Amino acid sequence: MRCVLALALVLGATGCAGAWPFTSPEWEKPPPLPVDAAVVQPGRLQRADLPNGVRVLVLEDRRLPAFTLGVVIARGAGVEATSEAGVASYTAELMERGAGARTALELAGVVDALGASLEVSASWDSISAQVAGLSQDRDVLFDLLADVVLRPRFDADEAERVRAESLAALRQAADDPGTLLSWSFAKALYAGHRYGLPESGTEETVARLGAASARAFHRRVFVPGAAIVFASGDVDPALLLERIRATYGAWQGSPPPDVGAAPKAPQQRRIVVVDRPDLGQAQIGVGHGGIPRSDPRRLAVQLLNSALGGGGFSSRLMARIRSEEGLTYGISSQFVQRHRAGPFAVFTFTRVPKVGEVITGILEELERIRREPPTAEELARVQSQRSGQFALALETSSEVAAALVDLEVYRLPRDSLDSYRGRVRAVTALQTAAVAQDLIDPARASIVVVGPAELLRPQLDPFGAVEVVQP
Amino acid sequence: MRWGRAALLGLAALGVASGAAAAPFEDPAARTRVTTLENGLTILTLEDHTTPVVSLQIWARVGSGDEARFTGLAHLFEHMMFRGSAHLAKEVHSRLIEERGGQINAYTSRDETVYFTDITTEHLPLVIALEAERLANLDVSEESLADERQVVIEERRFRTEDSPEGRLFEALMATSFQAHPYRVPTIGWKSDLEKMSVAECRAFFDEYYAANNLVVSVAGDFDSEEVLALLAHQLGGLRRAEHIERNPTEEPEQSGERRAVVHFEVAGPIVAMAWHAPATGHADGDALDVASEILSSGRTSRLYRALVYDRPVALGASGGYWALARAGLFFAFAQVRPGASASEAESLLTREIERLRSEPVTEAEIEKAKRVLEVGLIVGQGSSHALASRIAEEWIAFGRVRPLEERLAAIRAVDVAAVQRVAQRWLAPTGRSVVQLLPPGEEGPR
Numbered sequence: 015m016r017c018v019l020a021l022a023l024v025l026g027a028t029g030c031a032g033a034w035p036f037t038s039p040e041w042e043k044p045p046p047l048p049v050d051a052a053v054v055q056p057g058r059l060q061r062a063d064l065p066n067g068v069r070v071l072v073l074e075d076r077r078l079p080a081f082t083l084g085v086v087i088a089r090g091a092g093v094e095a096t097s098e099a100g101v102a103s104y105t106a107e108l109m110e111r112g113a114g115a116r117t118a119l120e121l122a123g124v125v126d127a128l129g130a131s132l133e134v135s136a137s138w139d140s141i142s143a144q145v146a147g148l149s150q151d152r153d154v155l156f157d158l159l160a161d162v163v164l165r166p167r168f169d170a171d172e173a174e175r176v177r178a179e180s181l182a183a184l185r186q187a188a189d190d191p192g193t194l195l196s197w198s199f200a201k202a203l204y205a206g207h208r209y210g211l212p213e214s215g216t217e218e219t220v221a222r223l224g225a226a227s228a229r230a231f232h233r234r235v236f237v238p239g240a241a242i243v244f245a246s247g248d249v250d251p252a253l254l255l256e257r258i259r260a261t262y263g264a265w266q267g268s269p270p271p272d273v274g275a276a277p278k279a280p281q282q283r284r285i286v287v288v289d290r291p292d293l294g295q296a297q298i299g300v301g302h303g304g305i306p307r308s309d310p311r312r313l314a315v316q317l318l319n320s321a322l323g324g325g326g327f328s329s330r331l332m333a334r335i336r337s338e339e340g341l342t343y344g345i346s347s348q349f350v351q352r353h354r355a356g357p358f359a360v361f362t363f364t365r366v367p368k369v370g371e372v373i374t375g376i377l378e379e380l381e382r383i384r385r386e387p388p389t390a391e392e393l394a395r396v397q398s399q400r401s402g403q404f405a406l407a408l409e410t411s412s413e414v415a416a417a418l419v420d421l422e423v424y425r426l427p428r429d430s431l432d433s434y435r436g437r438v439r440a441v442t443a444l445q446t447a448a449v450a451q452d453l454i455d456p457a458r459a460s461i462v463v464v465g466p467a468e469l470l471r472p473q474l475d476p477f478g479a480v481e482v483v484q485p
Numbered sequence: 486m487r488w489g490r491a492a493l494l495g496l497a498a499l500g501v502a503s504g505a506a507a508a509p510f511e512d513p514a515a516r517t518r519v520t521t522l523e524n525g526l527t528i529l530t531l532e533d534h535t536t537p538v539v540s541l542q543i544w545a546r547v548g549s550g551d552e553a554r555f556t557g558l559a560h561l562f563e564h565m566m567f568r569g570s571a572h573l574a575k576e577v578h579s580r581l582i583e584e585r586g587g588q589i590n591a592y593t594s595r596d597e598t599v600y601f602t603d604i605t606t607e608h609l610p611l612v613i614a615l616e617a618e619r620l621a622n623l624d625v626s627e628e629s630l631a632d633e634r635q636v637v638i639e640e641r642r643f644r645t646e647d648s649p650e651g652r653l654f655e656a657l658m659a660t661s662f663q664a665h666p667y668r669v670p671t672i673g674w675k676s677d678l679e680k681m682s683v684a685e686c687r688a689f690f691d692e693y694y695a696a697n698n699l700v701v702s703v704a705g706d707f708d709s710e711e712v713l714a715l716l717a718h719q720l721g722g723l724r725r726a727e728h729i730e731r732n733p734t735e736e737p738e739q740s741g742e743r744r745a746v747v748h749f750e751v752a753g754p755i756v757a758m759a760w761h762a763p764a765t766g767h768a769d770g771d772a773l774d775v776a777s778e779i780l781s782s783g784r785t786s787r788l789y790r791a792l793v794y795d796r797p798v799a800l801g802a803s804g805g806y807w808a809l810a811r812a813g814l815f816f817a818f819a820q821v822r823p824g825a826s827a828s829e830a831e832s833l834l835t836r837e838i839e840r841l842r843s844e845p846v847t848e849a850e851i852e853k854a855k856r857v858l859e860v861g862l863i864v865g866q867g868s869s870h871a872l873a874s875r876i877a878e879e880w881i882a883f884g885r886v887r888p889l890e891e892r893l894a895a896i897r898a899v900d901v902a903a904v905q906r907v908a909q910r911w912l913a914p915t916g917r918s919v920v921q922l923l924p925p926g927e928e929g930p931r
Contacts, residue, residue: 039572040614041581046607051537077535079510080864119794122784127849129856148860175797182800182822186753191647292750295642327579337576340635343643363643395584402586405605409538410867 045398053408053431059418060251061428067239068262069422072254073246075411081152081247082412084144085163085262088242088423089235091213092138092353093271098227099208100215102136102235104180105228109134109143111172114161118172121158130155134162138213138352139273139307140423141235149248160261166232173225180220184212191290191297191464194485195361198288199299199462203357207277237267242422246415273353279303284460285480289467296369296465300376301359302458307351307424313437314445315349315453320396321388321446322379322454323347323360328395330379331360339375341368349453353424358453366465370473373461377477380456387447401435512889513866517876520713524725525697528716529876529886531704533869539705540869541612542601543620544877546700547693549671550595550811551732555681557673560593561637562689566600567591568629571622575629578615585611595667596810597881603870606706610715616701617719620694625686634678641672649749653757653922657816660745660918661759665736665812695726702877705869736761736812743918748925752823753800755922756831758838762806762813762911765882771895772903773806773815773911778854779846779904780804780817780837785853787840788817792833798825802834810882815911827921841908845901858896862889 054073062070091102110132111118125132130147143163145155187193197212204210211219243258279302305315316324323331323346335345342364350356360380364372388396408414408431421430463470467482474480513533520528549559569575582589587604602612645651655670662668701720703712739761763769780788781803788802804817817838819830865871866889879886 039618040611041573041577041618043611045585045611077513078863078866080860119785126783126785127853127856129853129858129860146864148863175794178797179793179800182753182824185823186751186800186820189649189751189753290750293647295639295647326583327576328583333576336636337632340632341639343636343640364639365642399584399586402605402608403588404586405536406538406586406588406603409536409869412867 050435054414054418060255062255062259064238064259064263066263066265067241068265069242070255070258070262071242071244071415071418071422072249072251073244073411073415073418074249074251075246076248079149079248080147081149081245081249082144082146082415083152083156083159083245083249084142084243084419085159086143086242086244086419086423087141087235088139088240088425089270089273090137090140092208093235093274094208094231096206096208096211097219098223098231099211099219100180101223101227101231102141103214104176104220104223105231106134106136106141106143107176107180108168108173108225108228109162109166109232111176112167112169113158114165114167116161117167117169121162124154124158128154132158132162136213138209138356152249156257156261163236164265168225168229168232170225173228177220177223180214180223181217184214184217184220188485191293191295192363194288194290195297195299195462195464198286198464198483199301199357199359199460202284202286202460202462203279203301203303204277208274209277209352209354209356234268234271237270238262238265239267240270241265242419244415244419246411276306276354277303279355279357280460281458283458283478285474285478286460286462287467287470287474287480287482288462288464288485289482290464290485291466291468293465294366295363296366296463296470297361297363298369298372298376299359299361299462300373300380300459301357302455302460304349304355304358305351305453306353306355308426309351309355311445311449311453312351314441314449317393317396317400317438317441318383318388318446318449318454319347319349320399321392322383325396325399328399330383331362331376334379335362335372335375339371341372341375366469369463369465369470370476373474373477377456377459380454380459384450384454387450388443390443393441393443393446397438397441400438404434404438510863513872514876514886515888517886518709519880522696522717522721524721524723525695526720526723527700527880528713529700529702529873529880530707530709530712531702531872531876532707532709533704533872534706537606537706538603538869539606539609539703539707540601540603540873541609541616542599542702542873542877543616544700544702544881545598545600545694546596546698546729546881547598548594548596549669549673550666550809551693551730552666552669553730553732555673555685556669556677557637557671558677558681558685558689559598560671560673561633561678561681562686563591563593563598563600564633564637565625565630565686566619566623568633569624569626570619571624572618573615578619581611581615582608587612593671594809595671599874599877601870601873609707609712613712613715613719620699620720620723623690625683625690627683630681630683630686634681637672638675638678641675641678645670645672649751649755649922652747652749653755653920656745656747656922657757657759657918657920660743660920661761661814662736662812664734666732666734667809667812692726692730695729696720696723697725698729699723700877700880702873702880704873704876739916739918741915745918745920746928747920747922748927749922751922751924753825754821754827754830754924754927756819756821756827756834757920757922758817758831758834758917760815760912760917762815763808764812765808765810767808767813769907769910770806770808772899772907774858775851775854775896775899776841776904776908777805777815778857779850780841782854782857787837788819788834791837792819792830796829796833798822798830798833802830804838827923827927831919831921835914838908838912839914842905842912844905846904848901851899851901851904855896855899859893862892862896
């Protein structure tokens with residue numbers, strides 16, 4: 015305690031001295047109660063629901079002379095047929111390659127000259143087109159985004175170029191053991207369903223894509239009923255809302271496509287080894303089916319998952335597999351929530367000879383969380399954790415805007431952010447125990463490992479019948 | 486909304502002005518307050534009450550570039566800082582922060598080791614108490630070192646041994662630098678990690694974790710007076726070092742091209758080049774940054790056009806200037822498409838670098854590059870974490886927080902002649918190192 019005693023002399027006059035160690039240190043005090051501040055300060059958020067179904071939100075923050083403007087479509091790769099897997103990503107990429115009167119290079123020329131950015135990207139549940147730049151360039155960027163969203167060109171030469179790039183990127187992505195694991199894990203769980211293929215498609219499906227498929231997909235999903243137009247940063251809300259109404263108010267289209275059939279994850283364990291004899295470290299995935307984003311139990315699930323493996327060093331899996339046993343650099347669990355039920359998965363990696371030991375540890379922890387669900391104290395800790403993480407994740411205006419758009423994508427209540435901390439506090443230990451029983455089941459958890467099959471097989475045989483596949 | 490408003494009033498009238506510089510606005514970091522305690526500890530505080538969040542960072546002026554015997558010691562030691570102290574068991578520090586929703590982590594570079602906690606404001610006294618505890622009472626035991634050594638070896642496998650980019654980067658650094666300590670990977674060579682001892686760790690802590698070798702940076706929603714009093718109370722008694730040992734070796738001038746090939750199980754090769762470039766703060770730095778943007782920024786950039794668009798050899802290609810405290814490098818990379826030729830990618834990269842040296846860039850290219858750098862500087866000010874990092878980094882590099890306007894002015898001053906001059910000075914073929922990462926069985930050029 016040399017620092018404290020020395021300082022007691024220096025700071026005697028300030029009244030700080032003697033506070034510690036004579037009283038208990040900070041870490042022994044109960045945490046201060048979280049402050050339930052409003053996420054969006056009054057007057058900063060403007061909304062509009064246009065008659066054609068377009069939803070608009072504008073979040074003003076004038077601190078920096080910069081802004082973001084975007085259109086998010088609440089449909090993504092999840093609505094693709096398996097035979098056209100990858101068409102959402104392909105369409106998104108092609109939308110960046112020419113719109114309105116501008117070719118690909120002309121469009122890039124305008125964006126680059128302003129030091130701005132234009133990004134169109136697809137995920138499972140949505141497609142986002144957005145521009146960001148200095149607020150003095152907002153008029154040019156507004157018009158450019160409208161061209162990209164409403165008037166993409168889908169030029170044949172660019173379509174061919176993007177197809178070749180996508181195929182090369184898929185081949186190259188398979189070099190990465192972590193990517194290979196996520197693809198193989200999805201395939202083991204959801205063979206036959208769209209969720210069983212990579213989000214960006216496969217070489218086989220992408221090879222079939224072209225300008226016509228992108229044009230058709232754009233017509234199908236870029237419809238006003240699925241669209242959310244948003245802006246954040248240094249914008250004048252009244253002027254911007256007027257421009258959005260004028261540009262997107264007349265947009266017509268069919269109703270949004272259905273989000274697709276729910277997947278059926280296997281009820282029996284599958285064990286799959288993806289043979290990569292060159293690896294010294296194996297990538298491991300263990301899991302089964304999970305819940306959709308709309309599941310009313312999602313908050314209890316979130317808290318349960320934080321206690322199990324989603325809460326960093328506080329979670330049971332990290333404490334055991336990394337901190338106690340030193341078997342990995344990282345381990346986490348997640349319930350992937352989409353329009354339909356995504357997987358529950360534990361992902362980690364370890365040196366090849368330790369794979370069996372790590373999987374045993376994971377399965378034991380899955381069993382233990384059913385048998386010994388989070389105690390009241392453990393629950394209180396993860397409630398505090400989630401509340402704090404929530405505030406931290408909404409520090410900037412663009413983060414708040416993205417969270418508000420996310421609620422619109424899933425049609426969740428618009429006050430969900432402001433009510434979040436209260437709802438987290440209301441979850442009980444009985445509820446987390448119930449979701450542990452209902453939603454986690456090591457007996458049907460599939461096991462997927464990427465690494466040298468010859469060394470892995472003997473370690474995996476005790477868990478069941480092993481299938482070895484080539485990458 | 487306590488700042489920025491006045492400066493922004495003029496903006497609405499500006500309308501669209503392509504290529505024009507951004508309107509002036511208040512640099513949030515201009516309000517940084519610097520306090521030095523008697524033991525030499527520097528404290529940087531920057532209040533911003535927009536959201537109830539704060540970032541506290543401790544920057545230790547020590548990185549892998551200071552290692553003398555065991556490589557990887559600075560980074561392994563960073564891990565040991567989470568393994569317990571006199572009053573707290575291993576990982577409890579992290580758990581206490583995470584249980585309050587905070588983010589806690591650390592990283593080690595060639596020059597610095599940085600510990601950060603981002604958390605909601607009400608927990609700041611706890612953050613300070615925990616930092617004081619580990620700095621005063623760290624416990625490095627045989628048992629905790631044995632566990633953490635394995636974790637770091639796993640990290641090394643994950644980041645380097647089983648990663649094509651990791652292998653390539655390790656080889657490129659070791660090829661470019663033959664004498665300078667930057668040649669060694671920050672995570673260390675595996676054989677050193679396996680042999681590191683508790684005594685080495687303790688000696689390292691005593692040498693480099695003295696108060697006058699640390700900078701504490703706090704940005705976000707807090708009261709400076711309260712926080713300074715707490716920090717002085719809890720960290721003011723840390724030991725001051727009279728002398729801190731630095732590795733003296735500098736890199737001799739390179740007098741010819743160097744080449745290496747790394748074999749790895751990949752579908753698509755990678756080609757990388759590096760040239761020796763100046764350290765942080767050199768007068769040529771801004772022109773090298775502009776050259777980087779001309780090569781790499783967006784679909785109109787030279788490398789994208791040459792290697793991805795006009796001739797589809799690569800999936801991506803870029804170049805960049807990396808300034809470290811004691812030396813720098815200028816890189817060019819190409820992620821070659823599966824089935825395409827690494828040699829062709831290399832000759833296209835070479836052609837574009839040579840073009841920078843032999844022909845002036847266009848005015849349009851230079852304006853675009855400057856605009857990209859400018860926007861990057863402005864929008865990179867969003868979070869408490871970004872601000873705390875920026876002020877600490879600048880304090881360590883320059884002994885002051887450079888005003889944003891000064892940095893913008895330096896970028897705006899770069900002209901066509903400056904770009905060609907720095908390319909000629911720093912990007913000569915005789916000073917470059919080339920590494921190709923190829924599938925097993927493929928030979929690099931002889």
